[in-house]
Structure formats: C-alpha cells, structure tokens
Amino acid sequence: MAKDRPAAQLDRELPDLPPELRWREWMRRIEAVLFASASPVPRDDLARVVGQGASVDLLVEDLAADLEGRAFEIAQVAGGWMFRTRATYAPAIRAAADVGDQLLDLSEFDVAVLAAIAYHQPITRDGLKDIFGKEISRDLIGRLHARGLIGTGPRSPRRGAPYTFVTTEQFLVAFGLESLRDLPDREQLVDAGVMGVPDQVVCSQQA
Template sequence: MTTVTRKRKPEEEEEDAVFDRELDDLPQELRWREWMGRVEAVLFASASPVGREDLARVVGQGVSVEMLIEDIQAELTGRPYELAQVAGGWMFRTKTQFAEAIKAAADLGDQSLVFTEMEMGVLCAIAYHQPIDRAGLADIFGKEISRDLLARLRYKDLIASGPRSPRPGAPHTFVTTETFLVIFDLQSLRDLPYLELTT
C-alpha cells in the first residue's frame, strides 16, 4: 500500500511557523489565558457575529471554544458590555440598560434603527412568512406595499432578495438577513416569538 502525502505550499508552512496555535511552550494556565485573549481580540475586531469555526482557527487543536467563551463571559460580569450569542456566532454588545446613556453622551440617536409602524409591520410579516413577495404582503395588509418602504428596509440591511416566487411572472421574494437576527437578538428564525393567530 502506497501512502501519498500532499506537499505543503511554502505559504502554508510559513503560516504555521509564524502563528503558533498550540502554544506548547507555555504552562497550561498561561496557554488558556492566551487563547482567551485571542478569541476576545477576534470578537472585538469584528463588527458582526463570529462563528465557532473562525474562532477555532486561533486556538490549539481540541480546545473547547465554548469553554473559552464561558470564561470570557464570566470575566465580563459587572461590565457594561457582554459577549452574546447571536445569528450563529458570538459578538460583543453593550448591555441594553446603558442604551440611554450612550445616546445621551454622544447624541447618537441612530435614525437608521427607527421604524414607522408600517415598516415594523412589514418587517414582521416578512420574518414570519418568508420568502414572501409583494403580492403576498398585499394579501396580509389588504393594500399594496410601497417599493420605497421595502427599499428602506433593504437599505437598513434587514431584508434581502429571496428566491423567485412560483406566482406568474416569478416575482422576487423578500427574506430577512443576518443583520435582522443581530438587531433583534435572535440566534435563528426559530427564536421568533410564537404568534397566536385569531380568526
């Protein structure tokens, strides 16, 4: 039986030589602290949730990313920010109790996240009935939904184009985005509150 080994590219060897994931030269406790620091740094540098696979690239083989996350979360107790699991990954977020202080200090008043009642209604309809086209939204609301309203939700990166509808003319459908999950603190669409429909 012949064993075939793939010759490593020079850049792969260089990457492994430069970035030491295992940290075998460090005592166990220091090694764990370094891995925690690496995970925290990656999360801090990212504006969107970071998945387990990406975090596993900066720590040793067989290291539990979940345990590292738990230890980081424990150290953040009492801090004004937290490490939250959203949209299939983790990210740092300011605790909601400090939202007013942040707005007051910087006068942030982020208008991009202010919704009219109709925008919120359409966003909810898309979230619960996706993929859905404009005709489907019109069936729900009893009137045509303006392209401008949908464009505003798309501009805020809360909705995107979904698959073509099976209706005549195959119109585009709308689906929610990862940004939608992050803003509304959802791990997945399964976390949407259950709606009791009355007839």
C-alpha cells in the same frame, strides 16, 4: 469573517505556557477577534486561534464571565458571537455618542412587516398585501433594504415572476436572534409592543 483569507502564522497550541496561562491567552485571542469583527464570528473561525481540541464554547463562557460588570457583553446571534453593549446603557449612548446611522428607527408597522417577512419568507409584495390588506409601499421595502434587514429571496424561473423578500443576518443581529427558530410567538410580539399584527403574520414559524 473572511473564509478564503489564508491563515496567518500563529502558534495555536502555545506549548511553552502553563495550562492556566494558555487558557487565558486563548480567551484573549477570542476577545480580540470579536472586538475587531463587525459581524458575528462563527465557532469554526474562532477555533482557528486556539489549540486543537480546545472548547470554543467553554472559552467564550469564561470570557463572558470575565466581562461581568462591564458595559458590554458577548451575544450569541446569527450563528456566531459578537460584542454588544448592554441594554441598560442604551440611554447613555444615545445621549452622548454619534450612533445615528446605527439606530433602526423603525415604526410599529415597519416591525410588523419585518415579522411577516421573517415568518413567511420568501414572500412577495402581493403576499404581504394579502396579510395586511393593503399595498406595502416600495419606500418601506427600500428602507428595510437600506438598513440591511431584508434582502432579495429566490425567484420563480418563469418570466416576469415577482421578486421575493427574506430576512438577513443583520436582521438576526439587530433583534438578538441566533436563528429564525428564535422568532417570538404572537404573545411575545404583543408584549414587546408590536401591536395590531394580523394573525396571519405569526401563523407559521419558519425553521
């Protein structure tokens, strides 16, 4: 959400409504904001559309309960909330909807490289080479960049210092993580089908 955009004139408190209807209207406002946003909306932004002192967390909980049985749900990812289609409907979406640009289409090795970056960021290409025992192609790095899953990290001030790579908010969104603290351990990676990831990839979880 845009942080510098001036707040529109909005009656946040809704004093003329009875408490039950006021709460329901706050829920609908949160629903509208989440529906309109292409990225996770943090708590502070959602607080702009409800009464002062109203619990955004409880409103989101009630909205999530209200959506039970629907094809989409509220996911808490990347420090905020967003709407996400329930996983059970993924086959139907692939069969009928034009979502080609949204599919990650990552190979097992792509995911392993992402895991290495996530656990060791900021990391250079040489660092990735040390983990995997071979050069990581610029093409692979470019694909991960193009999908918004990684970005350029801090670089040493010395002349000629190599670029480093870090994961992005889109990485958290794509894998349903609220923060890097939610990264899985090695056993979870294996269970998820990320096979053959070297031990070094998951030896030190970042906070």
